[in-house]
Amino acid sequence: MPTCIALIVAGGSGQRFGAERPKQYLALAGKPVLRRTVEAFLHHPQVTAVRVVIDPSWREAYETAVAGLGLPGPVAGGASRQDSVRNGLEAIAADGPADLVLIHDAARPLVDAGTIDRVIGALDTMAGAIAAVPVADTLKRAGAGAGPAVVADTVDREGLWRAQTPQGFRFPDILAAHRAAAGLSLTDDAAVAERAGLAVALVPAKEENFKVTTPDDLARAERSLMSALWxxxxxxxxxxxxxxxxxxxxxxxxxxxxxxxxxxxxxxxxxxxxxxxxxxxxxxxxxxxxxxxxxxxxxxxxxxxxxxxxxxxxxxxxxxxxxxxxxxxxxxxxxxxxxxxxxxxxxxxxxxxxxxxxxxxxxxxxxxxxxxxxxxxxxxxxxxxxxxx
Structure with missing residues (x-):
């Protein structure tokens, strides 16, 4: 079985959330958000190890969140998410050879084992694969100008997907792609891979694998968890x-x-x-x-x-x-x-x-x-x- 490392990106400050601490350290149905995310990968049979990238100023909160999980020391994040991911990849490379890497947002604690399975499975034939959901809603583009937004036109949603994480890659390929993209500002790791000419598959995921960005999202995640625990x-x-x-x-x-x-x-x-x-x-x-x-x-x-x-x-x-x-x-x-x-x-x-x-x-x-x-x-x-x- 190939070595597959899960890289959890937890270096954000969560400013949009508005809490006293980053959202990844807040409680979700009795556990920190970060712990739930890490456990989803630790418990997956195809994941060899988990590394976490954090803001070092929150090291104490990190240690509390993952206490008893036996993780290696965290990796210090960078100025941007892209920098943080590259730091994490370099840390994995320093640990020794790796075949696959799954890059995942700490703020997506409800990722399910089936989605992880599908992303890993796609890497048998593809250089990259990302969890994603087809766009189902009608999309409108707003026109320019002051005042309330006004519809300028309707966007054809055919072939459009909403990207999630994990985003999986063959490790040597994504490490080289991130090194080549240093200093640029790209939207996600799939964009880094695309710039390097890597083919990236879209893997169907679930709506429940949403990103916790606001207090309403955290409440929604708790409702989702508790409804499954009856x-x-x-x-x-x-x-x-x-x-x-x-x-x-x-x-x-x-x-x-x-x-x-x-x-x-x-x-x-x-x-x-x-x-x-x-x-x-x-x-x-x-x-x-x-x-x-x-x-x-x-x-x-x-x-x-x-x-x-x-x-x-x-x-x-x-x-x-x-x-x-x-x-x-x-x-x-x-x-x-x-x-x-x-x-x-x-x-x-x-x-x-x-x-x-x-x-x-x-x-x-x-x-x-x-x-x-x-x-x-x-x-x-x-x-x-x-x-x-």
Missing amino acids: DVRTGSGFDVHRFTDGSFVTLCGLQVPHDQGLEGHSDADVGLHALTDAILGALADGDIGSHFPPSDPKWRGADSAKFLRHAADLVAARGGVIAHADVTIICERPKVGPHRAAMTERIAQILGIGPGRVSVKATTTEQLGFTGRREGIAAQAVATVRLPG
Whole structure:
């Protein structure tokens, strides 16, 4: 099988989107847009590796977005998209020989495996191939002049296509074409190939493979994703740990100062343990003890964020998303209220979802029972998961 490298171009600033950060780092149904795009290629059996081109000033956001995916270091982008692609191609060349390359916009997170298949398949006989959709709407050309646009004529749409990505090429050919086009301003990589005399095939793609450019596009992408994930599951979890000597307790990923600690094999984080069990319950995939046995010494003192991240990864591996997480801490002391916002943010970060999808609450038992006697802390959690039907 030929080596096929996916080059994801994520160096744009997203100025038209109007957000505080580039759109590729915004959340889309619980995951950053960039992560969804990268995973589409990482999970494709014909893609050998993935390289990402970024604006180095957003390196921290990039690392958060792709955490745990095992990608090589990102490539620094250039002044224009064309420069960024050329930088990415040069980085691939420096890694060693490559047969094929798929160049894809980070802001097209809904690309499907079938489109990737067709682009790669076309390269058996063609030097280049691009995903595209035939123009179906009637096209009008506006006349010149001030004031409202006025129709000058109707454009014949016969033979017209709207170009998308991925745009695939035989690697040596597109590298040479980009080097020869340095300093020019061409509309896409197909135009670079055309200038070099390379034949480029048009491969039918789907309307869902649109580019996220505006907030409305992001909302449309989320609706599209969620409509495909209609198997809604709910799981619950419960955990208890007794107090012991110490100066803090770990709750929902935070170390909260207290005159006692919590006893447990790991860090005894009742909040994250209960939520981990809730997610595993929604998946019908055992409980936290079956995945991380307390008899295994390697989990002694472990950060419970690892357990929760594992549960979230299991959801992602099944093509699903975590729609909502709700945790209730049950104790007399310490007070949870002052730390609630930070706990919410920490859980959202571990799960890779927006904080608006996480709830952290606290209650007491009115001094009844073991929590009322301040012998320990309990937590219960509910998680809602959406999976492909």
